[in-house]
Amino acid sequence: MQHELHTDSNLSISDFTKDHGQDLLIHVPEEFSFTENYSHLSTATNESLYTLRNGMIYKAIAVGQEATIVEISDYDEHYMLIRFVEEDQSISPALRTGVAQYVYDWFDLGTDLAPFYKMAAQDPLLQQAVVSFYGLRNMGIPDLYEAICWGILGQQINLGFAYTLKRRFVEHFGQALIYNGESYWLFPTAETIATLTVDELAAAGMTTVKKCEYLIDTAQLIVNGTLSKDELLQATDVKQAEKLLVKIRGIGPWTAHYVLMRCLRMPSAFPIDDVGLHNSIKHVLKMDAKPTKAHILELSAGWSLWESYATFYLWRFLY
DNA sequence: TTCCAGGTTTCCT
């Protein structure tokens, strides 16, 4: 798998961060626009896991058993600023490093987008996208359980309702950190959900019974170690990783690729069945009907190793 | 009421 990743794994997070008093500066690559990523985040309706205010991002982040609330903002051309907002909280070195790692992963700062932009400039579907959204990163979901849940919740329902379900799930079973009287939520842990019953999830407003089963089953697989990021990363390629995921009830090809794209960061992950992707292609090419799968395969023939970024950029047209 | 939504499972050649 390593040969497929666009990142340099020999570097550690400390190579990208520096202290700024109590706060932290994190280095951003050249092809990066804070505004563009902020604007992407602002398209989420009814998001329960972060808050946007005055150009700054507020989010609770857990690292092991610790957690804190951070404020992320644009600093200068080369850095973002991560501020630990809880005044009298002492931040352990492990938490500090973990937060930096999380933000680095969340914004996918390790990917060199130059080759993608070069390819996209010649691609009829992508050339407009990469101009319009220059500096946008594939903002991911670093936590595997969260990524799988979000995939499952989003299956075959409109996105607005998916956000409603996620909020109910988070606010019933997640943990809230309080700052200035406002709650900042951590996504429920697999450990928490693994012990619940379908009835308990249903009582929390998770109206689709099948989804409840899938959420609990996958939580148990993660808790008992059957399913992990390490296991998936050891797959030789996307196809094999997909096989590992699709074995699980509730995870089909779409969810598998969605998770491989947004959590495992596999460049070739490609949720080709995604109705949003279809609508976006239809929009960009001014088509009367949604493209067929065969047509999409043709259109994406030149995207090798950038399928996931291409998809992410095309989605951006939908909002 | 009908149709659609960031699909998956089941069942069928």
Next chain:
DNA sequence: AGGAAACATGGA
């Protein structure tokens, strides 16, 4: 392996 049918549920 690949394809059609069944399935579930809220919102427009």
